[in-house]
Amino acid sequence: MNADQVRRAARRVAAVVAEMNEAQRRMAVLRTAQDHYLLNPNEPPATYDEFLARTSGRLLHEPSASRRGQRGCPR
Numbered sequence: 015m016n017a018d019q020v021r022r023a024a025r026r027v028a029a030v031v032a033e034m035n036e037a038q039r040r041m042a043v044l045r046t047a048q049d050h051y052l053l054n055p056n057e058p059p060a061t062y063d064e065f066l067a068r069t070s071g072r073l074l075h076e077p078s079a080s081r082r083g084q085r086g087c088p089r
Contacts, residue, residue: 015023048068049055059065076082 044050059068
């Protein structure tokens with residue numbers, strides 16, 4: 015293996031590890047979300063206080079368009 019092949023393989027491994035870390039983070043956020051424990055999670059909140067309670071956890075943010083690059087563009 016030459017240096018270019020080693021660099022490419024290392025980049026692929028780093029990308030896989032980064033993707034797994036992001037998936038773990040997202041699953042932790044989703045598992046601890048208050049909506050998960052409601053009887054009817056698809057119903058909208060009845061009061062503003064309930065709305066604030068549901069959104070009190072860490073929100074999931076989509077990456078910016080420049081960060082997503084070409085692979086994240088839905089067509």
